[in-house]
Amino acid sequence: MSTDLADARSGELPPDQVRAMFDRIAPRYDLLNRAMTMGLDRSWRRQAAALADLAAGDRALDVCTGTGDLALELAARTTAKGQVVGLDVSPEMLERAREKASARGDDVRFEVGDATDLPYADDAFDAVTVAFGVRNLASLDRGLAEMARVVRPGGRMVVLEISTPRRLQHFYRLWFDRLVPALGATLGRDGAAYSYLPASVRRFPDPATLAERMHDSGLGDVHWRPLAGGIVTLHWGRVR
Numbered sequence: 001m002s003t004d005l006a007d008a009r010s011g012e013l014p015p016d017q018v019r020a021m022f023d024r025i026a027p028r029y030d031l032l033n034r035a036m037t038m039g040l041d042r043s044w045r046r047q048a049a050a051l052a053d054l055a056a057g058d059r060a061l062d063v064c065t066g067t068g069d070l071a072l073e074l075a076a077r078t079t080a081k082g083q084v085v086g087l088d089v090s091p092e093m094l095e096r097a098r099e100k101a102s103a104r105g106d107d108v109r110f111e112v113g114d115a116t117d118l119p120y121a122d123d124a125f126d127a128v129t130v131a132f133g134v135r136n137l138a139s140l141d142r143g144l145a146e147m148a149r150v151v152r153p154g155g156r157m158v159v160l161e162i163s164t165p166r167r168l169q170h171f172y173r174l175w176f177d178r179l180v181p182a183l184g185a186t187l188g189r190d191g192a193a194y195s196y197l198p199a200s201v202r203r204f205p206d207p208a209t210l211a212e213r214m215h216d217s218g219l220g221d222v223h224w225r226p227l228a229g230g231i232v233t234l235h236w237g238r239v240r
């Protein structure tokens with residue numbers, strides 16, 4: 001299935017086109033991530049995993065796990081008695097995640113599923129994380145509510161997402177609106193996917209609004225921290 005270019009440029013794609021797009025770019029996803037963030041994405045995910053505040057034996061869920069990098073960071077913070085699950089709609093992305101986990105000898109379960117309709121019981125986890133995922137959901141509020149539902153009261157939710165910095169707007173626009181789609185079209189061989197990326201960021205709520213929506217989804221004590229001058233933002237809170 002190809003991506004409709006007009007939809008991609010509006011930053012809104014139907015769920016089946018989102019899945020098909022990630023299936024298509026899966027083999028080049030990690031390479032493009034490293035190139036577009038100049039390798040900073042690893043440290044951002046490490047900070048997200050630390051904020052999940054896991055204790056020995058805890059169970060953690062990483063939603064929209066993709067090629068599994070954040071799930072693997074979480075696995076490094078639990079003991080053998082704990083369990084990390086990574087969930088994604090794209091079987092191709094999950095295939096890369098499983099390869100990485102088995103190469104590292106990490107026991108992470110990767111499962112196909114939809115973040116807006118999680119196949120888990122209420123309070124099944126001690127923490128839930130999501131990196132660069134909620135922006136892609138057909139309903140942000142439904143996704144946040146589902147993530148809150150499956151975490152026990154007092155457990156953490158951590159959201160890492162691309163944001164628009166307040167300073168250096170001119171440089172940012174050049175990099176994100178021009179260079180990212182150009183890199184996507186050449187390195188990623190998928191111009192539509194990397195036109196969708198800046199468009200989906202433009203229509204995503206600002207950090208204060210996202211914090212409010214997290215609060216409205218059942219979280220308390222919600223905080224956020226801009227990273228790398230505000231090109232990404234970390235939000236976290238505890239399920240009430």
Ligand SMILES: C[S@@+](CC[C@H](N)C(=O)[O-])C[C@H]1O[C@@H](n2cnc3c(N)ncnc32)[C@H](O)[C@@H]1O
Binds near residue numbers: 066113114
């Ligand atoms: C930009 S990637 C982020 C992957 C990974 N979390 C990371 O940090 O690199 C977004 C991921 O969200 C997944 N995704 C999109 N919509 C989803 C949904 N409704 N439920 C679960 N996963 C979804 C995509 O398949 C893709 O793997």
